[in-house]
Amino acid sequence: MSHTIHDFRGKLLQPALRDHMRAYVDWRKALGTARKEGKPAPETPDLAPISINLDLTTACNYRCDHCIDWDILNSRHKHVEAELRRSVERMAGRGLKSVILIGGGEPTLYPGFAGFVEFLKGLRLQVAVVSNGGRGNRLLEAAEHLDEHDWIRLSLDSGSNDLFLAMHKPVDKKLDLDSICEWIPKIKERNPRVRVGFSYIIVWKGAERSGVEIHENIHEIVMATERAHRYGFDYISLKPFLERSPEGAEVMDPTHAQEELDAIVRRIRAEVDRAKCLATEKFDVYESTNLRVLEEGNWKDYTNQPRTCHMQALRQVLTPTGLYNCPAHRGEHKALIAGPQAYCDDDASRGTSEGLLKILDGFDASHECREVTCLYNGVNWWIEKMIEDPREDVDLPLADERLDYFL
Numbered sequence: 263m264s265h266t267i268h269d270f271r272g273k274l275l276q277p278a279l280r281d282h283m284r285a286y287v288d289w290r291k292a293l294g295t296a297r298k299e300g301k302p303a304p305e306t307p308d309l310a311p312i313s314i315n316l317d318l319t320t321a322c323n324y325r326c327d328h329c330i331d332w333d334i335l336n337s338r339h340k341h342v343e344a345e346l347r348r349s350v351e352r353m354a355g356r357g358l359k360s361v362i363l364i365g366g367g368e369p370t371l372y373p374g375f376a377g378f379v380e381f382l383k384g385l386r387l388q389v390a391v392v393s394n395g396g397r398g399n400r401l402l403e404a405a406e407h408l409d410e411h412d413w414i415r416l417s418l419d420s421g422s423n424d425l426f427l428a429m430h431k432p433v434d435k436k437l438d439l440d441s442i443c444e445w446i447p448k449i450k451e452r453n454p455r456v457r458v459g460f461s462y463i464i465v466w467k468g469a470e471r472s473g474v475e476i477h478e479n480i481h482e483i484v485m486a487t488e489r490a491h492r493y494g495f496d497y498i499s500l501k502p503f504l505e506r507s508p509e510g511a512e513v514m515d516p517t518h519a520q521e522e523l524d525a526i527v528r529r530i531r532a533e534v535d536r537a538k539c540l541a542t543e544k545f546d547v548y549e550s551t552n553l554r555v556l557e558e559g560n561w562k563d564y565t566n567q568p569r570t571c572h573m574q575a576l577r578q579v580l581t582p583t584g585l586y587n588c589p590a591h592r593g594e595h596k597a598l599i600a601g602p603q604a605y606c607d608d609d610a611s612r613g614t615s616e617g618l619l620k621i622l623d624g625f626d627a628s629h630e631c632r633e634v635t636c637l638y639n640g641v642n643w644w645i646e647k648m649i650e651d652p653r654e655d656v657d658l659p660l661a662d663e664r665l666d667y668f669l
């Protein structure tokens with residue numbers, strides 16, 4: 263998994279996804295040709311994204327200083343459940359293959375969370391849950407519906423109770439890192455097939471959000487890894503802290519650090535190496551691509567995007583405030599494709615297709631994402647080249663079917 267999770271090109275060439283890719287590339291090629299020749303534009307194909315991030319709620323029961331979605335939390339916007347279900351059903355009929363229940367709030371706080379997971383599985387979608395772990399009982403209920411291609415990942419970012427409480431500030435004063443981790447053996451007992459991960463965002467001294475300094479946690483990487491192993495998580499994933507740029511995008515910006523970047527990277531490296539020694543056949547220690555590029559010092563290479571971001575058509579973010587083009591821009595007006603009705607009926611779907619065409623034309627990723635260390639950088643350039651290739655039929659070779667449809 264570590265080597266393939268961000269291999270988006272390999273994922274898009276899986277037999278189950280390749281035709282969807284082909285339809286997108288063919289449409290963009292035909293559109294480019296029609297525009298050059300002054301002919302009428304071909305119809306936008308009736309496709310949904312392959313994968314969505316679905317923010318079920320903006321409510322959150324933590325008050326983390328480092329939260330990337332701080333501005334949209336607890337904003338009282340809500341999905342209309344019937345519309346949301348219809349939207350997802352229609353998407354599933356048009357190529358949607360996976361749903362990540364995630365951010366902008368804590369998904370398990372959504373009323374009827376486990377029932378919603380059951381509904382998604384009834385549509386044969388792959389489902390992932392990114393949670394703060396504060397409602398272990400709801401994760402346990404939802405886990406019953408998941409299978410070996412689904413996963414749950416808890417954002418914990420600490421090895422000790424003290425640092426956990428300082429970083430996350432749960433509203434429920436009885437919660438701590440121990441009580442959250444105690445749910446993992448129960449979840450695994452209820453459903454051993456579902457993978458459960460411990461997510462650790464690495465924060466260095468001087469990292470901040472809107473002027474608020476965030477707790478450093480480099481020194482607890484190993485402690486957290488031992489903990490994750492002890493409680494029966496399948497893996498820990500280590501990734502660097504992201505900030506919101508003044509323009510709203512999520513960016514990796516180690517320039518605020520109070521130590522020299524080299525010194526920070528050396529400290530992180532040493533801790534990650536020690537953590538990696540704790541990996542076993544049943545327990546993995548993953549470094550995120552962002553962490554690798556931070557260490558290699560080449561993160562700027564991932565900020566050079568093509569003008570058109572093609573991932574906007576293949577992976578979208580559905581939230582109670584609307585449908586957005588990318589997790590890095592969720593909640594920003596310029597990234598809005600459509601309202602929260604998204605794909606719920608013919609009219610909404612038509613509006614969404616128009617919104618998508620507009621954003622593919624008008625959202626200049628080479629400018630808007632110029633500070634984002636974008637994990638989709640390589641796949642975007644690959645798609646761009648295929649579309650620009652003058653040959654009518656560019657080669658889209660089939661890759662192995664890995665049954666991994668998360669983008």
Ligand code: SF4
Nearest residue numbers: 571588590627631636
């Ligand atoms: S280029 Fe990257 S960061 Fe920008 S919208 Fe596309 S996927 Fe998101």
